[in-house]
Amino acid sequence: MALAMLAAPIAAEARDEASEKLELAHRFVGLVQPEDMGRAMAESLSGLFPSADGLPPEKARAVQETMSEMMQEYMPALFKAMAPVYADIFTLQELQALVAFYESDVGRSMVRKSYEATPRVTAVAQQVLPSVIERAMDRLCDRLECTAQERREMKSQLQGLKAQAATAN
Structure with a gap:
């Protein structure tokens, strides 16, 4: 109790x-x-x-x-x-x-400017990402010992993704 x-x-x-x-x-x-x-x-x-x-x-x-x-x-x-x-x-x-x-004033400003920055940050990310993916694909192919044909196919797929991203912008 x-x-x-x-x-x-x-x-x-x-x-x-x-x-x-x-x-x-x-x-x-x-x-x-x-x-x-x-x-x-x-x-x-x-x-x-x-x-x-x-x-x-x-x-x-x-x-x-x-x-x-x-x-x-x-x-x-x-x-x-x-x-x-x-x-x-x-x-x-x-x-x-x-x-x-x-x-606070600073907090409200930070929120407003964060949303304002979002499209610009997204555009920057889309510019940077293809080269990162390309390096990742190269490293993956090195580890998996891709054939030259497999490496070309991966590069071709990456080029298609780059083209899609470019048309989306």
Whole structure:
């Protein structure tokens, strides 16, 4: 009985901390400017959806409207689902510090500029990646002792990927 009386305040304190962490995590998610994140995610996910290019105007509009509606439904659900993940990963003190930072002028600026930088960083990554992949393919062929034909085929596939990336830009 005495043990149960001692455990009750500890359990209540743990629930209070968990509730506070979840509340802070929701604030944190709200501070990372969901609208900008939504736009960035929509751009990054756009390749998964049918292209409106070459469609008659009414079908192109239907594709765009449907994708917009889907993102308007998806993003709030995503942000709501993200908060418990952050509440689980971060300590109470970390969440308090994160919220304080993202509520500051510098924190808000950092978030805004991070989303602004995303397309530029993606472009840079697409420029750098082919040479990294090419070196990785060479190393792999060296380790696997590829034949000259296998090496040419891998290089040819890489050239096709480079061409796809160039047309995507």
